[in-house]
Amino acid sequence: xxxxxxxxxxxxxxxxxxxxxxxxxxxxxxxxxxxxxxxxxxxxxxxxxxxxxxxxxxxxxxxxxxxxxxxxxxxxxxxxxxxxxxxxxxxxxxxxxxxxxxxxxxxxxxxxxxxxxxxxxxxxxxxxxxxxxxxxxxxxxxxxxxxxxxxxxxxxxxxxxxxxxxxxxxxxxxxxxxxxxxxxxxxxxxxxxxxxxxxxxxxxxxxxxxxxxxxxxxxxxxxxxxxxxxxxxxxxxxxxxxxxxxxxxxxxxxxxxxxxxxxxxxxxxxxxxxxxxxxxxxxxxxxxxxxxxxxxxxxxxxxxxxxxxxxxxxxxxxxxxxxxxxxxxxxxxxxxxxxxxxxxxxxxxxxxxxxxxxxxxxxxxxxxxxxxxxxxxxxxxxxxxxxxxxxxxxxxxxxxxxxxxxxxxxxxxxxxxxxxxxxxxxxxxxxxxxxxxxxxxxxxxxxxxxxxxxxxxxxxxxxxxxxxxxxxxxxxxxxxxxxxxxxxxxxxxxxxxxxxxxxxxxxxxxxxxxxxxxxxxxxxxxxx
Numbered sequence: 001x002x003x004x005x006x007x008x009x010x011x012x013x014x015x016x017x018x019x020x021x022x023x024x025x026x027x028x029x030x031x032x033x034x035x036x037x038x039x040x041x042x043x044x045x046x047x048x049x050x051x052x053x054x055x056x057x058x059x060x061x062x063x064x065x066x067x068x069x070x071x072x073x074x075x076x077x078x079x080x081x082x083x084x085x086x087x088x089x090x091x092x093x094x095x096x097x098x099x100x101x102x103x104x105x106x107x108x109x110x111x112x113x114x115x116x117x118x119x120x121x122x123x124x125x126x127x128x129x130x131x132x133x134x135x136x137x138x139x140x141x142x143x144x145x146x147x148x149x150x151x152x153x154x155x156x157x158x159x160x161x162x163x164x165x166x167x168x169x170x171x172x173x174x175x176x177x178x179x180x181x182x183x184x185x186x187x188x189x190x191x192x193x194x195x196x197x198x199x200x201x202x203x204x205x206x207x208x209x210x211x212x213x214x215x216x217x218x219x220x221x222x223x224x225x226x227x228x229x230x231x232x233x234x235x236x237x238x239x240x241x242x243x244x245x246x247x248x249x250x251x252x253x254x255x256x257x258x259x260x261x262x263x264x265x266x267x268x269x270x271x272x273x274x275x276x277x278x279x280x281x282x283x284x285x286x287x288x289x290x291x292x293x294x295x296x297x298x299x300x301x302x303x304x305x306x307x308x309x310x311x312x313x314x315x316x317x318x319x320x321x322x323x324x325x326x327x328x329x330x331x332x333x334x335x336x337x338x339x340x341x342x343x344x345x346x347x348x349x350x351x352x353x354x355x356x357x358x359x360x361x362x363x364x365x366x367x368x369x370x371x372x373x374x375x376x377x378x379x380x381x382x383x384x385x386x387x388x389x390x391x392x393x394x395x396x397x398x399x400x401x402x403x404x405x406x407x408x409x410x411x412x413x414x415x416x417x418x419x420x421x422x423x424x425x426x427x428x429x430x431x432x433x434x435x436x437x438x439x440x441x442x443x444x445x446x447x448x449x450x451x452x453x454x455x456x457x458x459x460x461x462x463x464x465x466x467x468x469x470x471x472x473x474x475x476x477x478x479x480x481x482x483x484x485x486x487x488x489x490x491x492x493x494x495x496x497x498x499x500x501x502x503x504x505x506x507x508x509x510x511x512x513x514x515x516x517x518x519x520x521x522x523x524x525x526x527x528x
Contacts, residue, residue: 077151079106151176260288276348421475439457441455
């Protein structure tokens with residue numbers, strides 16, 4: 001994958017494709033069909049207007065294998081472009097795959113850039129577009145109808161999973177930095193992920209044409225229109241692959257899922273839950289970073305572990321290569337701490353050892369004030385963690401106890417290797433009927449400086465003021481090593497820039513641990 005000829009060819013191809021995309025030089029959709037591949041000395045690439053599912057035009061490009069011979073058919077891979085991205089997104093990987101014997105079709109998703117239609121956020125029309133592109137490719141390229149794969153990053157990943165539920169021809173999927181449950185991604189804990197939703201809205205408006213349904217949904221979502229909450233949930237479910245789990249399992253495509261521990265758009269928990277429910281060939285990979293950062297260098301044609309495994313996945317399930325990927329442990333985790341890989345037979349085997357930290361006493365905090373503990377800034381914080389090992393930090397002794405409830409473990413004599421999903425159970429007594437709390441887990445050093453291990457928000461509505469109720473909250477899954485001599489701290493406050501909070505002015509929250517229902521934090525640990 002690092003051959004000089006391929007790197008040079010990729011650069012030339014990138015320049016040509018960029019020019020074509022920038023100036024709209026795609027040929028007409030009425031171009032003559034390519035019934036058989038002509039002989040060629042190098043990978044062939046061409047631009048096309050591809051008919052979408054409802055008569056719109058999708059701007060796409062096609063890579064065909066070097067030296068393709070007339071009459072031969074080659075496995076097909078279709079890449080829907082990511083949110084706000086044009087068709088040139090995958091050119092480096094498309095060329096590598098074509099050089100390895102694939103026909104590759106990439107296209108700009110509907111509503112973005114020069115493709116027709118409006119942005120509908122992975123609606124049934126987007127899934128149907130994938131099938132329309134496959135139909136077109138089987139007529140106009142040397143694609144093999146019995147060996148069809150889908151892949152993509154982010155938006156392309158979600159659309160690929162949805163298409164696999166609706167098109168039985170799909171044999172393999174690689175879904176990188178995608179979502180399986182849109183509700184649990186941007187509305188986890190019944191809390192709007194403000195920065196994530198706002199970023200999607202702004203970039204969609206800048207690079208495409210948001211449809212009226214998307215515009216209204218974003219307005220209601222960011223405006224906290226609870227009267228439309230159920231409508232928004234149904235809107236999200238319709239766009240969630242997990243809703244179509246039975247269809248995906250029935251169709252039997254081999255599915256590889258990859259994501260980052262710190263993905264602030266699509267947190268890892270929802271992918272892991274989806275993975276456990278898949279019944280066909282499957283693989284799950286988590287790495288340090290934020291949304292799409294784990295596979296980003298591969299999009300530039302640079303060496304990249306995610307894309308290496310993606311190629312191996314396609315090679316095995318579309319070409320039948322005995323490359324061993326089906327024999328490896330199917331769950332592969334890369335540590336945020338030292339970058340090492342660990343394999344597990346299942347997600348349930350991750351963090352099989354549990355430590356239960358009691359959360360005793362009663363703590364009352366005032367809402368509406370940021371205590372100084374927070375989950376960081378969209379993209380920036382987790383990218384820093386990925387490359388510099390510097391997650392968001394807070395001085396635990398200096399956090400104001402009027403606005404932050406704090407519990408700490410004893411110092412550990414040995415390293416504690418956190419793997420999986422920490423879970424909080426506590427009792428909350430509010431002074432108002434609505435409220436939001438955010439839980440943070442910190443690795444605290446000898447001087448009291450805490451490094452963020454994980455976090456998660458929780459919002460409630462319709463509660464009776466003064467009446468306690470139980471809260472169960474899963475924090476975002478992670479892989480993090482707490483050094484010997486450090487301790488863990490759980491911090492709970494009510495304000496975080498990542499999320500929209502629902503605490504009325506003057507609200508207070510009291511956390512208690514009744515004898516009949518003690519409060520605790522469950523920490524998953526690697527079995528040594």
